[in-house]
Amino acid sequence: MIITLLSDFGSGDFLPGIAKGILLKALPEARIVDLGHDIMPHHLLQGCYFLKSSLSYFPEKTVHLSLMDLFVKNAQDYLLAEVEGQFVISADNGLLPLAFGRKTKAVYAITIPGANFTEWLDGIAGFLKGWSESGFSTRSLSPATARESSLPFEPYVEDNSITCQIIHVDRFGNVVLNLQQATFEAERKGRSFSINFSPHNAIEKISRHYSDVPEGEKLCLFNAGGFMEIAVNRGSAAQLFGLSLYRPEQLVYHKIKIVFS
Numbered sequence: 001m002i003i004t005l006l007s008d009f010g011s012g013d014f015l016p017g018i019a020k021g022i023l024l025k026a027l028p029e030a031r032i033v034d035l036g037h038d039i040m041p042h043h044l045l046q047g048c049y050f051l052k053s054s055l056s057y058f059p060e061k062t063v064h065l066s067l068m069d070l071f072v073k074n075a076q077d078y079l080l081a082e083v084e085g086q087f088v089i090s091a092d093n094g095l096l097p098l099a100f101g102r103k104t105k106a107v108y109a110i111t112i113p114g115a116n117f118t119e120w121l122d123g124i125a126g127f128l129k130g131w132s133e134s135g136f137s138t139r140s141l142s143p144a145t146a147r148e149s150s151l152p153f154e155p156y157v158e159d160n161s162i163t164c165q166i167i168h169v170d171r172f173g174n175v176v177l178n179l180q181q182a183t184f185e186a187e188r189k190g191r192s193f194s195i196n197f198s199p200h201n202a203i204e205k206i207s208r209h210y211s212d213v214p215e216g217e218k219l220c221l222f223n224a225g226g227f228m229e230i231a232v233n234r235g236s237a238a239q240l241f242g243l244s245l246y247r248p249e250q251l252v253y254h255k256i257k258i259v260f261s
Helices: 015-026 044-057 095-103 117-133 181-188 237-241
Strands: 002-006 031-036 063-066 077-083 086-091 104-111 156-158 161-164 166-169 175-180 193-198 201-203 218-222 227-232 256-260
Touching: 002 015, 002 044, 015 031, 015 117, 031 044, 044 063, 044 086, 044 095, 044 166, 044 175, 077 095, 086 095, 095 104, 161 175, 161 181, 175 181, 175 237, 181 227, 181 256, 201 218, 218 237, 227 237
Parallel strands: 002 031, 002 063, 063 086
Antiparallel strands: 077 086, 077 104, 156 161, 161 256, 166 175, 175 227, 193 201, 193 256, 218 227
């Protein structure tokens, strides 16, 4: 069994290590992969981006375990969703509808006893062990409806423009927008475009590689997850242009607008 872990614990914390240890005690043959632990605390959009971008690269029956908002409602009330032949386990915090929408084939409620983090992990490890031995059967699980989120994971689309939010800034200062290539091309319809992200700065061409422009020059491309990324070759777009991660609580926020002509 392949199990991926996603959390906002931070890579400098010992909690991801505890999670792996407990899972491996119950499932010594499991292969555990870190999707990421440096998500901004409680930032569902960023967690959604990590999960959505990674899923297609894993084989069928991979189990993706989100540890975000572990006690958002009740540690015993979790959801298991089937998505494209894989499984995602998450708190009922809006992550599943945000990340997968209609791609979610089925959603089930699972009850995991535990009064604290380690007890809950013991419970999920036991559940995964028994579930894998049953051949990942969902016949004994109760159908559930995932709670919707009001967060704007999809960009705002108009006839001649798309308005985007920043959902991730990586360690190189590359800025990721909530815009996937399929949506961009469908709205573009072969037209010219201009990505406006700061005064007197615009991009009018999609690059394939960072090296398509000279060092220090701005560019945009679609990254391995299929999302649009604004970057500077061997520089930081976030620092150079003052761009930062979208936070729902901000009253004033710099959005990125793409205009078609």
